[in-house]
Amino acid sequence: MPVHNEDIAVIFEEMADLLEVEDANPFRVRAYRNAARTVRALGRELSEMLAEGRDLTELSGIGKDLAAKIAEIIATGHAAALDKLHREVPAGLEALLRIPGLGPKRVKALYHDLHVKSVKQLENAAKRGRIRELPGFGAKTEQRILEAVAAERSSEKRFLHATARRYAEPLLAYLQSVSGVQEAVVAGSYRRGKETVGDLDILVTATAKSPVMQRFVEYDEVSDVVSHGSTRATVFLRSGLQVDLRVVEQHSFGAALHYFTGSKAHNIQVRRLGQQRGLKINEYGVFKGEARVGGNTEASVFKAVGLPLIPPELREGGDEIEAAQKGELPRLITREDLQGDLHMHSQATDGNATNEEMARAAQKAGLKYIAITDHSRHLTVAHGLDEKRLSEQIEHIERVNQKLSGITVLKGIEVDILEDGRLDLPDSILSQLDLVIGAVHSQFRLSRARQTRRILRAMEAQYFTLLAHPSGRLLGSRPAYELDMAAVIGAARERGCYLELNSQPQRLDLTDSHCRLAREQGVLMSINSDGHRSGDFELLQGGINQARRGWLEKRDVLNTRPLGALRKLLKGTMG
Numbered sequence: 298m299p300v301h302n303e304d305i306a307v308i309f310e311e312m313a314d315l316l317e318v319e320d321a322n323p324f325r326v327r328a329y330r331n332a333a334r335t336v337r338a339l340g341r342e343l344s345e346m347l348a349e350g351r352d353l354t355e356l357s358g359i360g361k362d363l364a365a366k367i368a369e370i371i372a373t374g375h376a377a378a379l380d381k382l383h384r385e386v387p388a389g390l391e392a393l394l395r396i397p398g399l400g401p402k403r404v405k406a407l408y409h410d411l412h413v414k415s416v417k418q419l420e421n422a423a424k425r426g427r428i429r430e431l432p433g434f435g436a437k438t439e440q441r442i443l444e445a446v447a448a449e450r451s452s453e454k455r456f457l458h459a460t461a462r463r464y465a466e467p468l469l470a471y472l473q474s475v476s477g478v479q480e481a482v483v484a485g486s487y488r489r490g491k492e493t494v495g496d497l498d499i500l501v502t503a504t505a506k507s508p509v510m511q512r513f514v515e516y517d518e519v520s521d522v523v524s525h526g527s528t529r530a531t532v533f534l535r536s537g538l539q540v541d542l543r544v545v546e547q548h549s550f551g552a553a554l555h556y557f558t559g560s561k562a563h564n565i566q567v568r569r570l571g572q573q574r575g576l577k578i579n580e581y582g583v584f585k586g587e588a589r590v591g592g593n594t595e596a597s598v599f600k601a602v603g604l605p606l607i608p609p610e611l612r613e614g615g616d617e618i619e620a621a622q623k624g625e626l627p628r629l630i631t632r633e634d635l636q637g638d639l640h641m642h643s644q645a646t647d648g649n650a651t652n653e654e655m656a657r658a659a660q661k662a663g664l665k666y667i668a669i670t671d672h673s674r675h676l677t678v679a680h681g682l683d684e685k686r687l688s689e690q691i692e693h694i695e696r697v698n699q700k701l702s703g704i705t706v707l708k709g710i711e712v713d714i715l716e717d718g719r720l721d722l723p724d725s726i727l728s729q730l731d732l733v734i735g736a737v738h739s740q741f742r743l744s745r746a747r748q749t750r751r752i753l754r755a756m757e758a759q760y761f762t763l764l765a766h767p768s769g770r771l772l773g774s775r776p777a778y779e780l781d782m783a784a785v786i787g788a789a790r791e792r793g794c795y796l797e798l799n800s801q802p803q804r805l806d807l808t809d810s811h812c813r814l815a816r817e818q819g820v821l822m823s824i825n826s827d828g829h830r831s832g833d834f835e836l837l838q839g840g841i842n843q844a845r846r847g848w849l850e851k852r853d854v855l856n857t858r859p860l861g862a863l864r865k866l867l868k869g870t871m872g
Contacts, residue, residue, distance in 0.1 A: 476507060
């Protein structure tokens, strides 16, 4: 079975978590976490690089020991070191690590101080009020743990869209290579660009004699075959991702693709429009009585009810039907519309590449400009820049620009917004930059009123261009902090500054609904990679997907502007 980068990253993250619970050397823990991040961000599969004889120690943060473990995982599918940790650490602690909001540090405290070894013991301790007695927990944390346990029980396992893509794309390529297969498309929430997906729905058209169903269940990443028929099959991959395959007739493909793309609410609205015209619309086609009048393409389904083709990202059962009827559907942004990336990090803080390496990688990715925006001093874990080091960074970027042709590096900073709303660095140094990105990296649990005041004060600063990852969420691990986003968007409009749509798969922040609200208020968004390595520019597509779900057009996005127009807009935020 092939081993993907995601599989390796998951193993390294699990090792880091278990080591932290065991109170292992923090440098060892950090090494595994950094390695997981490096592996996940690579543009190529490590298995391919190893097969070519590449020295994996050339990769940032990968030494001989980690390179050997990667080779072991690729060869065997597991790591002996992780197996050893599984034997040493109580099994129930791994379930605790999956509870949102806990994390290894808190699990360690619960285990060592309260001897909590399972989710049930965790729940009992919370109900008895014992957790609030631990340093750093409190009554509110105790209540949140109870809520997280309840939510975990009721929720299905979901995968980040970017993670699901790593499994979907090779599986599609595999199916398309099967004799007789004509088309293969992933439908469902994946096609609509949702931040997370619960499963993959794949539709295939094929000749009668195609062995596609048999080949599907024989796919080497399948761990369990749930059902296997002549036109439908359901399997689970080793990752735990469920995949449903349906073989449909060519004349029904468009109708099936529309039906299985969803959403359910959107489909209901389309069917009602059909009923008003005396039509029956289902996964098999569009029918007028017994006669088929459409369904070979998605466009024919929409045409039958008097609508233009509605992009999948908009099909959420909101007001997309009304907009289509009025001819007011947006011309959604594409990846090709982006001219630059205004948020990334270098080796000066927590990045893995130099300013020049990031610039050349961006140019290769089709961009015309980037902004290097390393962290400020308050974020000590990222080795943030103080005034002296930022001044040195400014000088270095100027030297890099003298060497480059065809791409420009802008001078920026991701400056921490302190608890009281002040920025982490003084105006005297911020004034020397092309742009200032403000970000919250601490005190996530302030009240809605305090968090909102904090951010609004920061946005009033003399030098403030862009609010980074505005809600602070990390999908699957940290909810958005309490914030009046409507007030923030309104303040951005009045101040004349901008908001970020962060493309990191765990962030995709802002949400689609807040992107649309910003659009309606005339506030420009900036779709940025928040890159930490040269391969991270590929993440921009995830931001584009989110932007499309938020109805954003090219004109709604700051970094679709040519450099000259961008500079004018940036200058308006800098004093």
